[in-house]
Amino acid sequence: MTLPRGMQSQDLPGAVPVFAVAGAILLPGGSMPLMVFEPRYLALVDDALGAGRLLALVQPREDEGGTVPGLHEVGTLGRITAFGETGDGRYLITVAGVCRFRVKAEAEGRAGYRRVRPDFLAYLDDLAGGDKGPVDRRALLAIVHTYLAGLGMATDLAQLEKADDADLTTRLAMACPFSPDEKQVLLEAVNHAERCRLMTAMIQKELLMESSGSSIH
Structure with a gap:
């Protein structure tokens, strides 16, 4: 980066x-x-x-x-x-x-x-370049792939795998279709590790809501 x-x-x-x-x-x-x-x-x-x-x-x-x-x-x-x-x-x-x-x-x-x-x-x-601490990239990549696939959006996992931790979290935070308020939270995250945790939690919440909605019907 x-x-x-x-x-x-x-x-x-x-x-x-x-x-x-x-x-x-x-x-x-x-x-x-x-x-x-x-x-x-x-x-x-x-x-x-x-x-x-x-x-x-x-x-x-x-x-x-x-x-x-x-x-x-x-x-x-x-x-x-x-x-x-x-x-x-x-x-x-x-x-x-x-x-x-x-x-x-x-x-x-x-x-x-x-x-x-x-x-x-x-x-x-x-x-x-900001904080270079490690991020849980494996968990993030897995849940992002599931999330975007559910939205019909293609992901080039091979390309994302090549990115370093900072570049990976930056790309995904900017590209994923989060709400404006969620985007602001990601912008203000203190480091890449926190941004990664926040994205993972946001997507987990979205997938859980979708799953709950589907089960009701």
Whole structure:
């Protein structure tokens, strides 16, 4: 798992534009393709391309609580690593996760998009790849295969087996169809081992609910 250009703490911005995406999280070391079509986010990408290619992904929240109304308190700084433009004016970008942060305050917005002031202090270990402790990958892979097969989603277990523990948990946390609240819990997990345990428990609960529902009928 390699972070883009080995960014260091002194490279982290004091304010960052926010791409608010419900049900999607970006983890450090992971990457996410995004199709951009809203005018405010097209402007955001234009500005980011001229300012270090940095932006933040933060999940919106339904209530107005939290430090910044309408946004969860933890998000991820990302860096645009690929950019393309479609014939109808949309952008297709790939964003690589750099470091998580707590939202400290809202900064002045620009061109219709929001900006926040991030506090990276609690997550600086992300810059070095985070905690490298062992995860129960065998149990996770087995239950993920069962879960996704039940949803009709194919899994390339051979490819996942090749991934190291950090890459495995990052990929699955970002790709599996968990709820927005569950995704936020996974984003805020303190390390890969906890993220693995949480995913396993979430899937076990979902499979149990499906099994109970089937038995009723």
